[in-house]
Amino acid sequence: MNRKKILLVDDSPTAILWQRLILEDDPYEILVANDGEECLRVASAERPDLVLLDVVMPRMNGFETLRALRADVTLRGLPILMVTTRSEMPNVMEGFESGCNEYITKPVDRTELLTKVRSYLHQPEWQS
Amino acid sequence: MKRGEDGELRVLRAELLEAHRELSRMRMQNEQLMSSNRDLSSLLTRTAQRSGDLVKIIVAFRRLLEASDAGSALRSIEEILINVVGTEDFAILMVTDMPLMRVVGGMGPARTLSVKNPPAFDQLFDGDVHAIPLHIADRVVGAIVIEAMLPHRDPLNAADDQVLSLLSRFAATAVLAADHRQSWTRVELPEVA
Numbered sequence: 001m002n003r004k005k006i007l008l009v010d011d012s013p014t015a016i017l018w019q020r021l022i023l024e025d026d027p028y029e030i031l032v033a034n035d036g037e038e039c040l041r042v043a044s045a046e047r048p049d050l051v052l053l054d055v056v057m058p059r060m061n062g063f064e065t066l067r068a069l070r071a072d073v074t075l076r077g078l079p080i081l082m083v084t085t086r087s088e089m090p091n092v093m094e095g096f097e098s099g100c101n102e103y104i105t106k107p108v109d110r111t112e113l114l115t116k117v118r119s120y121l122h123q124p125e126w127q128s
Numbered sequence: 129m130k131r132g133e134d135g136e137l138r139v140l141r142a143e144l145l146e147a148h149r150e151l152s153r154m155r156m157q158n159e160q161l162m163s164s165n166r167d168l169s170s171l172l173t174r175t176a177q178r179s180g181d182l183v184k185i186i187v188a189f190r191r192l193l194e195a196s197d198a199g200s201a202l203r204s205i206e207e208i209l210i211n212v213v214g215t216e217d218f219a220i221l222m223v224t225d226m227p228l229m230r231v232v233g234g235m236g237p238a239r240t241l242s243v244k245n246p247p248a249f250d251q252l253f254d255g256d257v258h259a260i261p262l263h264i265a266d267r268v269v270g271a272i273v274i275e276a277m278l279p280h281r282d283p284l285n286a287a288d289d290q291v292l293s294l295l296s297r298f299a300a301t302a303v304l305a306a307d308h309r310q311s312w313t314r315v316e317l318p319e320v321a
Contacts, residue, residue: 013194014207018187022180085216087280105280107214110180 004121007031007048009039009065010083011057015106019052019083022110023117036060040068043075050120052113053100055084055091063098070099079120083108181287184212188291192302201306202233205272205299210235212291214281215274222262222270222300223249229270238275247273260292262300269300 006028010016020030031046033039035057043051051069055062062082069075081102082095095103102116188208195201202220209218217236221229227249231242252259252271262270272295277284284292 012207012211014187014191014204015211017190018183018211021183021186025179085210085214085278087278106211106278107184107281108211110183111176 003027003029004050005029005031005046005048006117006121007033007039007042007046007051009033009036009051009057009062010054011035012054015054015083015108018108019113022108022113025114026118028117028121036062036065036068039065040072043069043078044072048078050117051078051080052083052104052117053080055082055086055095063094066095066098066100081116081120083113181285181290184287184291185294188212188294192294192298195302195306196309198303198307201299201303204302205295206233206235208291208295209272209274213274213284213288214278215276216278217276218272218274219243220262220270220272221246221252223268232270234273236275238273241275242273260296262295263297264300264304272296272299 006023008016008019008030009032010019011034016032020032023030031042031048033042037060039051039053040060042048053062053065057065060068062084066080066082069078069080079101080099081104082100083104083106084091084095085106086092087105092103101120104113104116191204191208192201195204205220209215217238219234219238219242220232221242222232224230229246229249229252231239231246233239234242249271252273253261258274260272260274261268262272
């Protein structure tokens with residue numbers, strides 16, 4: 001059985017390690033990108049099933065990356081969950097307006113992350 | 129004929145009584161099942177919470193140990209404070225020449241304020257400021273000053289206290305060790321035939 005691929009995008013090794021350790025509970029294949037530009041390259045080459053995307057990153061921030069991902073017709077349906085310290089309403093709105101599916105705030109809660117990821121990767125047939 | 133009907137009625141009543149008893153037994157079993165389900169669910173929630181807490185501590189430990197030089201050790205401490213503890217308003221200070229302190233890391237107003245006006249070491253731990261002492265063995269060599277937590281963050285729990293205590297005990301040592309590690313020269317071992 002093919003494992004679902006999750007792309008973690010964050011410039012912080014600590015955030016990546018934390019998300020990786022949480023997601024290790026389920027049999028996912030974890031891909032990593034350290035900034036927005038790398039995210040676009042990896043997403044295009046590896047075709048992940050879901051992306052966890054940080055907002056504050058060097059060179060290309062999370063919102064710019066999100067818009068670039070949504071502009072690519074082949075990646076348009078990809079579930080993208082923003083993972084960020086920014087919980088203020090303008091940031092949340094910008095995330096949804098740019099096309100994210102969910103907004104998760106840091107520090108990441110293990111149960112919240114697993115529940116949201118599972119809800120996108122293991123949808124029952126009637127939802128697909 | 130009547131006797132026959134009475135007999136059937138008695139049998140039916142007996143069956144009805146038995147059915148009532150069975151129903152009561154099933155209700156009791158159902159209640160027991162629901163109660164053990166609730167216990168199981170609460171145990172599962174506690175286990176998930178504990179597992180999340182352990183991940184926090186493992187992440188903090190691993191990041192402190194992985195640093196290859198003093199700069200990356202300081203960045204690890206900052207990242208732990210941002211991603212694990214949940215603050216973007218803090219300063220990391222190290223004692224330079226007692227009681228003088230120097231800001232070596234941090235972000236937000238706490239960092240800016242500490243750069244402009246470094247706090248006095250001897251007043252740091254008895255004011256309103258949330259200051260975490262940084263130890264090397266039994267000596268305090270610095271402090272982490274946290275001005276504010278992220279607004280959406282839950283109150284600090286026992287696992288957060290453990291992470292802060294870990295930083296207090298090992299963060300300064302991690303910076304020092306990483307600094308030493310960088311200066312080590314690799315000793316080439318003789319080739320074994």
